[in-house]
Amino acid sequence: MVEEETICIPYRYPPEDSIDVNLEKYIVKKTLHPVFDSIIHSVETCPEFDSSRAGFTLIHEISKGYPLVTISIVKYTWCYNTARDNAIFFHKGYNFYYEGGFIDAFFEKTSEFVQFKGVDMDKYTSDFTLNTPGFYWRYILKKKRLQNIGYNNCNGWWSDEKYKGVY
Secondary structure (H helix, E strand, C coil), rough: CCHHHCCCCCCCCCHHHEEEEEEEEEECCCCHHHHHHHHHHHHCCCCCCHHHHHHHEEEEECCCCCCEEEEECCCHHHHHCCCHHCCEEEEEEEEEEEEEEECCCEEEEEEEEEEEEECCCCCCCHHHHCCCCCCCCEEEEEEEEEEEEEECCCEEEEEEECCCCCC
16 A cells, blocks of 8 residues: 555655656565565564654665665655656555566566656755665575575674675
């Protein structure tokens, strides 16, 4: 379910900077549910912020030859700019904004789209203090499986030295 507040453009931009954004709706396959369940549990049990206003981004990119998947928290969905994303999926009541290449091993495309108001990317400047407390989970995609290579969240920080410099 998309919250009404999520549809508003980020608060500090004038209406003339807004654009309509149509994000394709994806369905997450069951093989990925344990990863998202674990991340959601970590966020919901973190005393540092109110998870009821949070969302997530999933970025799939190639970094130094490795297929890298980064999932990070969006602390306040009401100030997040959807114009940089190309899809959305939902899991356990949370919005996951998807950016990057499609991973068919984990997601199915639908013929549905969700419309948002966003900010023209030529006028948008990122505000990390509003969009994230620095929580992320990083994975390498290997043989249609995600291998965790690092995280930073309420439970601490960890990075696999083997992949130092990949991100």
